[in-house]
Amino acid sequence: MKLTIKKEILLEALNKVSKAISTKNLIPVLAGIKFELKKKRLTLTASDNDITIQTFININNEDDIKVEKEGSIIIQGKYILDIVRKLPDKYINIEVIDELKILIYTENSEFNLNGISEEEYPNINLDESKNKLLINNKVFKNIVNQTAFASSNEETKPVLTGINFNVVGDILECNSTDSYRLARKIVKLEKSTEENYNIVIPSHNIMEFSKILDDDEKENIEMNISGNKILFVYKNIKFQSRLINGTYPNTSNLIPNDQFLIIYTNLNDLYDVIDRASILTSDKEKNIVTLETNGNVLTLKSSSQEIGRVEEKMEIKKNNQEDIRISFSAKYMMEALKSFQTENVELHFVGEIKPILVKSSEDETLTQLVLPIRTY
């Protein structure tokens, strides 16, 4: 393998795949990045057995990349990234000598790295399926931002550590819950699928994928689902994650359609009021605050015997004359509010011990649900 490549192009590609480099893996070869150089394409692959990221650079402009000899090698991910990041030169030369020695050099710098033979790299299947789901890049990133935070971090219920993607026809319903709150996003796909899917994608993995996406609002992401894997394809990136086994709980009956009271308010104002009301609460107690309405005045309260108590007031609008008194986790409610990108927000109350719905007429695709907490 021998090539000359523009530093910024190589660095961009390395940054993309580096999220999948294993740092604690017991299989040394997975700490490396696989370089595969063909006449027309340089492909980089990294995998930690949980996710695999692959990206390629097409070779059609000698100003960007020039191939002198095809070949493949595994290069230690941590070092190649550091080297390329810190080299000041515009072009970088990479050459494999004596089969497993990698020479990375520019005018004044020369790095000799020990490589690993590509034969030792696991065989990872990244084939695309015939049935692809297409989803707009921006819509996809919104799904991740608006639902992933509500997943559980506890491995005791593995299925709750993921986001449930439920596809029927051209409707994709995404649910994420840790059993104290629920985030639901419903979007329309560009095309109906032939097959229906009901899968659970690890939240941590889908967030990693979301991070390497650019801001192009016009491009689509392809989703290839097969067996226990999902393969995302976006531009020159392939990102594969395992799926979580198990049946996702049916959440559809959790979201009530009737309510006895709706509160209308500015999102940021409500967020700030809850934020201040929770200053004197502690994480251990799940930051419990109590919300009360009295006509058009909303009061947020909390108290702690040791520290003291708070009372915050703000004006709101309501859909009727009913009033409510209900307690919940300030942290969960603030995270639910933060997921909206709207100016205003609505709280729907079904009962004093029933879930609180957070919605906005400005974005009908998103529903957040926060369970109340009984206080005595």
Place this chain on the structure above:
Amino acid sequence: MKLTIKKEILLEALNKVSKAISTKNLIPVLAGIKFELKKKRLTLTASDNDITIQTFININNEDDIKVEKEGSIIIQGKYILDIVRKLPDKYINIEVIDELKILIYTENSEFNLNGISEEEYPNINLDESKNKLLINNKVFKNIVNQTAFASSNEETKPVLTGINFNVVGDILECNSTDSYRLARKIVKLEKSTEENYNIVIPSHNIMEFSKILDDDEKENIEMNISGNKILFVYKNIKFQSRLINGTYPNTSNLIPNDQFLIIYTNLNDLYDVIDRASILTSDKEKNIVTLETNGNVLTLKSSSQEIGRVEEKMEIKKNNQEDIRISFSAKYMMEALKSFQTENVELHFVGEIKPILVKSSEDETLTQLVLPIRTY
């Protein structure tokens, strides 16, 4: 105690003293900030027994602060800071009711905090001495930035965890060493002292003080040294730290006056070359790199059997035809280089197993010394 105060003024004062709030202290009252309100002045004090910070707000403008009733109280530091930071109002009211209940309120917010009687606060002497040392604010901040990093973190040699301030006449010599490297800064004071001082100030504490200083280049800091304490006074801030007991090692004979070779180079270029040469080294091995000259070419090398090897070259100037080959910690050398704010830098070599001096003709006040490491 009862007052109305502009939020931003109170927040600035709280931010200053909050560095001294004890978070893990076993004495609960030290988790608080002492508020002392007199007709003409509001004074805030915080202390963790190691450092004490006091600041005051003069009361001469009703637009800024208005006193309705004098008094004193200890308020939980963590909560008052959070409350004031998060209140959106321009003015904040603070009132003590029933002796130990603190009411903090604005139009829509009301916080009730449990206070502690000021009688329970330790009596901390912050009296200024007759003999003050005066030092310019900017010069002082440079001393801290250019020397503190070289102190030891190991409590086994307590005296090396501080910066040695040695004052004779109008000359202040500051030394900091962890016994592998030494930072020395020599500055001229504005006035001669009547008394000479040789003290050791904990590096961590002096860095905390440096952080709360503003960027005013004209103001002086007063240093009051008495017994085992140093009290810094700057504008409306008093900052007191304990001193470290013990005799600081005599470092004057460490810095040689003769050398057989001087290398002249651009600072950033040399820094980057060492940075890259150390990519393949590990922290465990203290990032050892080897520097070699051959005529006007400087080569930086490092190698690790497992990972590989690097060779970096750059052009330099020298004061004679001598050459050198010497190994040192890349980390220590980079920290030494980073302490200079100059464009160019000089490396002075006394011998292959003798300390390397880092100097710059653009700043004669600073000398850094890095010990070589023997490699076989």
